[in-house]
Amino acid sequence: MIKSLFTLVIFCGLALQAREATDKPNIIFVLLDDLGKEWINCYGGENIKTPRIDQLAEQGLKFDNAYSMPQCTPSRVAFMTGQYPYRSGWVNHWDSPRWGAGYYDWNKNPSIARTMKSAGYTTAVAGKWQLNDFRIHPDAMVKHGFDDYCMWTGCEGSTDKKHENISTQRYWNPYIHTKEGSKTYPGKFGPDIYNQFLLDFISENKDKPFFIYYPMALPHGPLVHTPLEPNVKDKYAKHKAMVHYIDLLTGKLVDHLNDLKIRENTIIVWTCDNGTSGGINNNMNGREVKGGKTKTTENGVNTPFIVSWPGIIPEGKTSKAIVDFTDMHQTFADFAGAKIDPNYTYDGKSAKEVFLGAPKSQREWIMAMGSKPARMTDKGVENVYYFRDRVVRDTRYKLFISTDRKPEKLYDLEKDPAELNDLINNPEYKAVLDRLSQAIKTFPETDNDPTYTKLETNPWDKKSAFPSKIHKQGHPDQPEKFKVKAISKKKKSKKEKK
Numbered sequence: 001m002i003k004s005l006f007t008l009v010i011f012c013g014l015a016l017q018a019r020e021a022t023d024k025p026n027i028i029f030v031l032l033d034d035l036g037k038e039w040i041n042c043y044g045g046e047n048i049k050t051p052r053i054d055q056l057a058e059q060g061l062k063f064d065n066a067y068s069m070p071q072c073t074p075s076r077v078a079f080m081t082g083q084y085p086y087r088s089g090w091v092n093h094w095d096s097p098r099w100g101a102g103y104y105d106w107n108k109n110p111s112i113a114r115t116m117k118s119a120g121y122t123t124a125v126a127g128k129w130q131l132n133d134f135r136i137h138p139d140a141m142v143k144h145g146f147d148d149y150c151m152w153t154g155c156e157g158s159t160d161k162k163h164e165n166i167s168t169q170r171y172w173n174p175y176i177h178t179k180e181g182s183k184t185y186p187g188k189f190g191p192d193i194y195n196q197f198l199l200d201f202i203s204e205n206k207d208k209p210f211f212i213y214y215p216m217a218l219p220h221g222p223l224v225h226t227p228l229e230p231n232v233k234d235k236y237a238k239h240k241a242m243v244h245y246i247d248l249l250t251g252k253l254v255d256h257l258n259d260l261k262i263r264e265n266t267i268i269v270w271t272c273d274n275g276t277s278g279g280i281n282n283n284m285n286g287r288e289v290k291g292g293k294t295k296t297t298e299n300g301v302n303t304p305f306i307v308s309w310p311g312i313i314p315e316g317k318t319s320k321a322i323v324d325f326t327d328m329h330q331t332f333a334d335f336a337g338a339k340i341d342p343n344y345t346y347d348g349k350s351a352k353e354v355f356l357g358a359p360k361s362q363r364e365w366i367m368a369m370g371s372k373p374a375r376m377t378d379k380g381v382e383n384v385y386y387f388r389d390r391v392v393r394d395t396r397y398k399l400f401i402s403t404d405r406k407p408e409k410l411y412d413l414e415k416d417p418a419e420l421n422d423l424i425n426n427p428e429y430k431a432v433l434d435r436l437s438q439a440i441k442t443f444p445e446t447d448n449d450p451t452y453t454k455l456e457t458n459p460w461d462k463k464s465a466f467p468s469k470i471h472k473q474g475h476p477d478q479p480e481k482f483k484v485k486a487i488s489k490k491k492k493s494k495k496e497k498k
Helices: 002-022 051-058 072-081 112-118 161-167 190-204 235-259 327-336 427-442
Strands: 026-032 061-067 122-128 148-152 175-178 181-184 210-215 266-272 282-284 287-289 305-308 317-324 366-369 375-377 380-382 390-393 397-401 407-412
Touching (some): 026 235, 026 327, 051 235, 072 112, 072 327, 112 122, 112 210, 112 327, 122 190, 148 190, 175 190, 190 235, 235 266, 390 427, 407 427
Parallel strands (some): 061 317, 122 210
Antiparallel strands (some): 175 181, 397 407
16 A cells, blocks of 8 residues: 555656646746735735735745846846846836837847747737837837737827827727737727737637736826726825736636636746835835835835746745846746747846745845936937946845945845845944855946947937936936946047057
C-alpha cells in the first residue's frame, strides 16, 4: 500500500512537470492605470470593496515587493522591452500622439509581443497605449507584434482643437483605433469596449496559445461616472466607482475563461503602472497613504501585483520576493518556451520560479526611476537629466540615489514602510548602505535618450514638452547643482572637442 502510494505521488509529480514542460499556457497581463495598493482590499485598502480582485489573489500569489516605474511611459516601455528606462531612453513621461515626434520604434527596440509570437502565440492588446501616433503609423501595433488590437488613441495633439478634444476621450464616447481605423463610439464606455474586444478574441483563439496585454485605462483621470454607478458626483465617489468597475471587468475576464474551460491553462498577472494620482488618499492597514504617482516613494512604485494559474501557482499565499516590470519579458518568454531577441540587452531576470512558489528571486535588487515630461530639442525627444535620480531596494532596505550618482537616503521598509526615518548616516547600517550602493557601479554614466528613426515634422508637433517648473531637481535654473541638461545641445567635453 505504501509503495503504491509512493508510486502515485511520483507519477502525479511527473505529470505536473510534464504539463509545465509541454503546455504553452495562455498569458494575460492586466495593467491598471494609477491605482495604488491602498485601494485594494486584499492589500489592506479600507473604505473600498474589491471582491473579484481579492478572489484572484486567493486563487494565486500576491506580491508585497513588486516595482513598477513611477509614471505611465517608463512603466509601459519597461514592460514591453525588459529594459530599465536609463537603457531604453524612456526615462521621462512622453505622450507621443499629444506631443509628437518621439515614438516607440519597432525597428530599434525589443517587444514582448514579438517574442511571444516567435513562440507560436496569437497576440492581442486593448486599452491605453500612447507610445505611437496612429495617424502616422496606423499599423504600429502589428509592427510591435500584436495580431489584433483595440486602442484608445491617446490625446492626439492637433491644430484642430475640436479633433484634439474628441481624441482625449478614453471613457464616455471614446475615440478608439482598430484595424478599421480610428473613430468615436457615441454613447459607449471605453473600458467596456476594450474588455469585450478581448473576450471575443479569447473566444476566437481558445484552442491555441494566446498572449494578451490589457492596459485597462481605468482609473486614470479624468474621473468619471461608470455604467455601474451613474450618479456619483464628487472626486472620491467617482474614483471609487472606477475602482469598482475595475473589479467588475476583472471578474468578467476570469468568468469568461472559466466558461470556456481554459482558466486552468491561463496565467493572469494583474498589476498597475504606478501609484494613485496625487490628492487621492486612502487608508491601508490603519494608516493613511497618499496618492504617489510620479514619486519613487513606496506609494508611487510598490505596485499591487497578483499572479494566478490554478493548480500550478500557489494559491492564497503572499510572496516577499522582489520582482519588477523588466522581469516580465524574460518571465513570459520562459513560460512560453520563447527565445528572446539576442540583438538587445535586457535588464530583467525570469521570475518563473518565483511565480511557481520559490521564496527568492534571481534579483539582488530591483529599481524604479522616471517621471515628468521629457523635452524636444533639435535632436528629438531628449531627457532632462544626464543621470536621473532612482531607487534600488532588496526585500527589506531601500536606497535613494541622487542625480549626482550618490546615495541620498536609506530606509528599512520592514520597520518603516512610510519612509520617515532616514538611516543614511546611521553607522549601524553602513554594511547595508555599502551593499546597495554597489548598484550604482552597474549604471552607465549617462542615461540614454529614446532611440527611434526621426520623421518629417508634423503641424501638431510641440516644440517643447519641458514645463517651466517640474520638481526641484528638474528646474532649468539649476543645471549644475542637479546635473540637469542645458536647454541647448549638450556641451562637448574637452576630449570630444579634440
